[in-house]
Amino acid sequence: MASQKAIGVFDSGVGGLTVLNAIRKQLPCENLVYLGDTARVPYGTKSAVSVQRYAAQATKALLKHDVKMIVIACNTASAYAIEHLQAQFPDIPIVGVIEPGAIASCKASQTGRIGVIATEGTVNNQAYHRAILELNPEAMVSALPCSLFVALAEEGWHEGSLVESIVAECLKPITATLENPLYESLDTLVLGCTHFPVLKGAIKNVLGQSVTLVDSALTTAQWVERLLNERALSRGHEEAGSLRFFVTDGPDRFRRVAGSFFSESIDGCSVELIDIQHID
Amino acid sequence: MASQKAIGVFDSGVGGLTVLNAIRKQLPCENLVYLGDTARVPYGTKSAVSVQRYAAQATKALLKHDVKMIVIACNTASAYAIEHLQAQFPDIPIVGVIEPGAIASCKASQTGRIGVIATEGTVNNQAYHRAILELNPEAMVSALPCSLFVALAEEGWHEGSLVESIVAECLKPITATLENPLYESLDTLVLGCTHFPVLKGAIKNVLGQSVTLVDSALTTAQWVERLLNERALSRGHEEAGSLRFFVTDGPDRFRRVAGSFFSESIDGCSVELIDIQHID
Numbered sequence: 001m002a003s004q005k006a007i008g009v010f011d012s013g014v015g016g017l018t019v020l021n022a023i024r025k026q027l028p029c030e031n032l033v034y035l036g037d038t039a040r041v042p043y044g045t046k047s048a049v050s051v052q053r054y055a056a057q058a059t060k061a062l063l064k065h066d067v068k069m070i071v072i073a074c075n076t077a078s079a080y081a082i083e084h085l086q087a088q089f090p091d092i093p094i095v096g097v098i099e100p101g102a103i104a105s106c107k108a109s110q111t112g113r114i115g116v117i118a119t120e121g122t123v124n125n126q127a128y129h130r131a132i133l134e135l136n137p138e139a140m141v142s143a144l145p146c147s148l149f150v151a152l153a154e155e156g157w158h159e160g161s162l163v164e165s166i167v168a169e170c171l172k173p174i175t176a177t178l179e180n181p182l183y184e185s186l187d188t189l190v191l192g193c194t195h196f197p198v199l200k201g202a203i204k205n206v207l208g209q210s211v212t213l214v215d216s217a218l219t220t221a222q223w224v225e226r227l228l229n230e231r232a233l234s235r236g237h238e239e240a241g242s243l244r245f246f247v248t249d250g251p252d253r254f255r256r257v258a259g260s261f262f263s264e265s266i267d268g269c270s271v272e273l274i275d276i277q278h279i280d
Numbered sequence: 281m282a283s284q285k286a287i288g289v290f291d292s293g294v295g296g297l298t299v300l301n302a303i304r305k306q307l308p309c310e311n312l313v314y315l316g317d318t319a320r321v322p323y324g325t326k327s328a329v330s331v332q333r334y335a336a337q338a339t340k341a342l343l344k345h346d347v348k349m350i351v352i353a354c355n356t357a358s359a360y361a362i363e364h365l366q367a368q369f370p371d372i373p374i375v376g377v378i379e380p381g382a383i384a385s386c387k388a389s390q391t392g393r394i395g396v397i398a399t400e401g402t403v404n405n406q407a408y409h410r411a412i413l414e415l416n417p418e419a420m421v422s423a424l425p426c427s428l429f430v431a432l433a434e435e436g437w438h439e440g441s442l443v444e445s446i447v448a449e450c451l452k453p454i455t456a457t458l459e460n461p462l463y464e465s466l467d468t469l470v471l472g473c474t475h476f477p478v479l480k481g482a483i484k485n486v487l488g489q490s491v492t493l494v495d496s497a498l499t500t501a502q503w504v505e506r507l508l509n510e511r512a513l514s515r516g517h518e519e520a521g522s523l524r525f526f527v528t529d530g531p532d533r534f535r536r537v538a539g540s541f542f543s544e545s546i547d548g549c550s551v552e553l554i555d556i557q558h559i560d
Contacts, residue, residue, distance in 0.1 A: 045533065047533075147431070162445055165442055
């Protein structure tokens, strides 16, 4: 039965585990297969053509495990590749994180002034701009690349005064408008990279109470649930779902870093090394 | 004539341009071909097996351009792959950056207490330990992973008080011993990643005058010159050498970031996109 199949989730590396975490909490009975393309991480500074190719290879690798749905748990890959993937694999539902993030930000914003922080790739692609303006044509969207946050998140620099100083320096273009009465400043900020939720506390401390932070992981998980129900693909609620991990490089490093992004222990789970670079 | 051929230099991305820069200054008449594997950058957090494969693919790609020598302008690739490459391609001289860096550090150190800062991969591999101990069996070598420095260098965060605070935090295990009279502290620190020389000023300010910083780029360039002379491969001194660049992703980004690492303008040079992931 199709509903017994797993949901396939992929990301450039470990960051997408924040999305897997939300899906796991929302849908504890679903079998989940996660693929981290750690051999080529990060995607955020790579070109559109490369990210599209990597995303297609990840999707094909997951399809070999007979999944019933694909979740792109990476903003850069969602921004660059979701349309290509949906066209290339029309028979399987494919969910990205951009549209759920856009919906959540439009719900959260009172003023329609919405900021997005993301990798260079996601900012250049303007996927959030388009998705938000489609929902609210009056919205004013501004996007800021914060590629350095990926390294902070990966290196375990999540909080403390030095981290806040770095975050403050990166977010200066935003805080400058918050303090300037000439600007109508934003009231909502989308964490447009799956690595960024681990820096939420530091970002909140820098921006203060007037800005609501939106993390698309939860909204994506809700979107996945709705789609499973609509297509009668839900596995039911009887037994706990399984967790299985694949990486394209360094399973040991993946295990070590995973804890920052995924709240459940993965000690009992397999983390298998696969090669996807030769997939055509 | 073999001597008219170019020298092939490769790195995971832009960092190796600090080595290319030194070679260009030392040997201005040599034709140089540089390959940056920007589609899979960085190498520093990837596994030995992957880095060995990527380095072999980069070498094969350079050999297609009929080069007379290969320079591995990347510490991680030198640490993991130089022996494999020398065994696989016995007919061409292959130079890494570790051995020249080790020689320079042994020359610079009075006390034999030498520190190495590098990526996770280079530290784990202990290539500097082995190379330094071979030159000076009495040396005391300590290595510290500073992967965050790669992101700082790439993002253009090279100086200023915030950069120095970050550098100070990363180098705490070293500064703690400098300040502690119980330790015989190091007098020499090897910048064991080609990205790090752009942070030299900040590192110097944090460590003070008692520690000599060693950047292997210059020593590597001298090593290349000696080898060319020994093997009668030097091109001579009559006309300026050419510069040619290949990248595996994002030539525009490469042009934009190159200025931080290479002192000559590359505006007039070609930066060509090639695919090396399918090379067996």
